[in-house]
Amino acid sequence: MNLFNTITKTKVQFEPVEKEKISIYTCGPTVHERLNIGQFRRYAFTDLLIRFLEYQNMSVNHVVNITDYDDKTIQGSQKAGLSHSQFTDQYVDAFMEDMKTLDIRLAQTYPRVSKNFDEMVDISRDLLKRQNAYEKLHSLYFDVSSLPEYGQFSKTDLEKIKHGATVDLDDYEKLNPKDFTLLKRVRLSELKRGVGIKTEWGNVRPSLHLQCAAMAMKYLGNHFDIQTGSRELIFPHHENEIAISKAITGSSLANFWLHCDPVQYDGSLEEDSIFALHLDRLADQGWDAKTIRFWLISGHYRKTLVLSKKAMRDAQYTLDKINRCLETLSSIKQGDSFEDIDQFIYDINQGFTTAMQDDLKISGVISSLLAHIKTINRHINQNKINPENAAKILGAFEQIDTVLHVFEFGKKMKYSNEVHDLIKERESARCNKDFQRADKIRLKLLSMGIRIHDKKVNRND
């Protein structure tokens, strides 16, 4: 399998450190607010990766950190008048709930920053000893000049970056603006609220870079397989994480670094900004969780994904098309035998596997699926599929869905009695050629959200 590795900036054959036992770290959320839909792309593409590795019989140990201790959570809890854990717990719960809704495979571990301070302090001490870090006014900073390869990962030329472009340099006391914070001394007001970890340098809180580096090393070791994140994390966050790791162990932490592109929102979903588009806001607008999931994974992870009403509608159309076909397959009672069914099943599997192995090329997956759907529909039209054939095909799609998790199988329609009666009534009206009445019932059913497809299985759309 090939993956695009940010270290080499090319697609590289993926070789696990330990055969069939893959370790993956993903930069998790800061729990000071509800995540918006765009922020889930990172987890969605990682989900696709993990489930595909598992599809290929590898076991995956996945770690996602929870940043529950930083400026935003500290300030947020103060503002809300809650204890730190009261404040962060509600957003951790919301995050887990949303992950469940999006059917994203749970990680093995969700370590919290607030429970792993010791390792962060240890690393800082180590860096200080190795002279990769220095103390200034009760804060610890990483000395970037101590690491010659610093900047290579993100292709950053330190001579050319504009210092203070995104932060106010007056807030820092670093020797060199290029250096980054490891441990930051807490403010007096924060100290009074009990914020901060006691160390030999004073009461401090860890920087994001130190947090991720420490937890990745603690839970997955000094050298593991894959770290995933979003493109905007490459610099400075991942560059700094790698710097910490290189200074201590000489390794770049993960062998493979994967980054997804951002989500762009066009403003067509009842909110001006994507920040207001939480998962439940989309649900309120009638978008199904599987549709949202399909939209999230349906664009290649290294391409900008557009969020719009049309994009959601397109996702739903495509998904419906596939589901309709699957549903028809499952209702086949008799038919002629599908010629070369085993070859056809093989093609379905190959189409999927080949595309996924090429850096998770989901567009290839979808176009292959749709081509096969077309073939299946053609055979159904000609009555050239028998129940055994249908079961085999459904089995192949079920296999694929262990990775995608978007299809609907054997969705048993729980029609109310009223609906049942209406459908029956319409059938008899049609038999009696009372089409006016039949059409009226069809309209009524439609208003109830039920679409009638004659000569096919009645289904709820």
Added chain:
RNA sequence: GGCGGCUUGGCCAAGGGGUAAGGCGACGGCCUGCAAAGCCGUUAUUCUCCAGUUCAAAUCUGGAAGCCGCCUCCA
């Protein structure tokens, strides 16, 4: 100001030296009581623009424009 990425039909999206997959939409046909669904067919002489290399460029090279990301406390 620096670094990096992207730009393919009305829209979404493949292809990455050999003559433009697929989906949505639109149009025509089959099926249907009519629809819907499904099937069949049509829909880019051309890939943001300009120049170059080549027998051959959407694909390679150089330049321009537009959009996007990052520039050390957003993760």
